[in-house]
Amino acid sequence: MQLIEIDTKVKFLRGFADKTRIQILEALMDEEKTVSQIVEAINGNQSNISQHLACLKGCxxxxxxxxxxxxxxxxxxxxxxxxxxxxxxxxxxxxxxxACCDSHID
Known part of the structure; x- marks a missing residue:
């Protein structure tokens, strides 16, 4: 098994570390969708969704x-x-x- 650098792992995991991105991923679990379909599914705005899609794609x-x-x-x-x-x-x-965790380290 290939060793993956810690920084690469962190970048990958940050792709999941946003409420909107998780909503997008849940919307895509069963089938592919267009930006408009994703916007409708999660009740977002197109500009914001497009930025998050670029992040998810980049990761x-x-x-x-x-x-x-x-x-x-x-x-x-x-x-x-x-x-x-x-x-x-x-x-x-x-x-x-x-749910009770208050200690988030950045």
Missing amino acids: GIIVGRQEGRYCYYRIRNQQVRELLNMFNVVLADVQNDV
Whole structure:
């Protein structure tokens, strides 16, 4: 197994560290969507969503494909989808501790 640098791991994990980005990922769990469909699904604004999509794409978490004048976004692969599902599994066990956590180190 290839060793991944700590800084790379941190950058990747920061891709998940935003409420809007998590909402986008949840909207993409079952199927690919256009920006407009994502905006509608999470009740956001297009400019903000586009910035978050660029972040997720830059971190390798999602991919986009152009079809005519629309760009469709989807979760990159099954491993990322499984990681998102694993977040839910782990959080089901520790959610009370996480909800009470006041110590966030940047």
